[in-house]
Amino acid sequence: MTSYFRKRSVLVVAAHPDDEILGCGGTIALHAAHGDKVTTLILAEGLTSRSAKRDIEEWEEALEQLKETARRAGEVVGCRDVRFGGFPDNRMDSVDLLDVVKVIEGVIDDIRPEVIYTHHYGDLNIDHRITHEAVMTAVRPLPGSSVKQILFFEVPSATGWNTPTASNTFIPQYFVNLSEKVNDTENALDLKLRALDMYSKEMRQYPHYRSIDVVKYLAYIRGSSVGLFSAEAFQVGRLVKWL
Template identity: 35%
Template sequence: MKVKNNSNQSILCVIAHPDDEALGVGGTLIKHIDKGDEVNIVIFSIGETSKIKKNINPDRRLESAENWSKEVGSNIYSILNYPDQKLDTVPKLEIIQTLETIFKKIKPDIVYTHHDGDINHDHQIVSHAILTALRPMNSFNLKPEIRTFETISSTEQAPNTDKYIFKPNLYVDIENVWEKKIKALKNYNNELATYPHPRSIKSIEALAVKRGTESGLKKAEAFYIMRKIWL
């Protein structure tokens, strides 16, 4: 299934940490922007350390996120400054109400967020909170499509059981924006590693080729449509 070419949509990408958007949904966001959609990013935590290089401070990670967003043409709508890897210490109701406030203002047509089976617990919390905040009978009468994406080094590291496995049902052709995705991703150089680490360029490309092979494309990003309501 390919993305329908509707223009002027409001797109919201909600992520736990900087670089999650670049890795998991970067090519698709670039395609949205190229066709005129407005793309907003919400980041839960800048993170106290880099995943790869432990001496990278939060200011450097924030700069990387801003540079990535500027390069692709998206907008960092909000940085929530929740504690890194400690979202389970924040009351769930607080997280849900924060998201509800954002949804009311942005009124997204499509929301992208983490696969709820990722090994990273922050990813799980963000994903579950979005599904709750956007329950069909929400008080602000929004029914956006919710798409979850895989984050290399987190999704595939989870146990190989039904509870955790990422089972995509939507594929987006990113062959024509692949070079733009990788060029923008290099704003996060401090989060990249050398092969065979999953956060190497070679591994990232291998995943894109794998998803492409599954869908008859050369390179693709894969998603699971968690909820879609046709009005």
């Protein structure tokens, strides 16, 4: 196994359960395989936006099941620290941004991550955009910060569905090889797809953008663009290196 990472603390901040796997599930698997400690923070609860009004009691049992699904998906890719913010699903614009920032800052203070993965700022989904803004506020470059690398992932549907402009288009710049084996029989893409199987209720049938087929095809396209069989692509938000 080629070593791309040295052991470090990694934080994935996602808006909804399944975004963490859709955006960087294979990369999480590689971090875990190399001994990194990966923590996932899922900010919004999921599901409640399917009702005209937010009703936690109506969705209480389903939300607990969704949390358990997120934990099981995390275990597939080697992330055993999955945390939840409990913010309203697709209604995060009803919450003060500072409240979201404080939750993220609390996790950062706790685990001192060197690497953070989160949403691209140009996504159509409002929760994704607020998550991005809250993360960038929480990791503003202060002296003594542990964060040296910030990468923005793409989520099939939310990233590709927004109106394309010069300022919000996802620009892939950083590629992680998902063809790398993480165990005797599976590579990182295999684990990503197996983790998404845990989220079968959230996935859709092809040709929907958020389908297993599209996730697989996107990995092939991102890989082939840099001479690999499959890859996850990221836009660079910050990269601090010492030569």
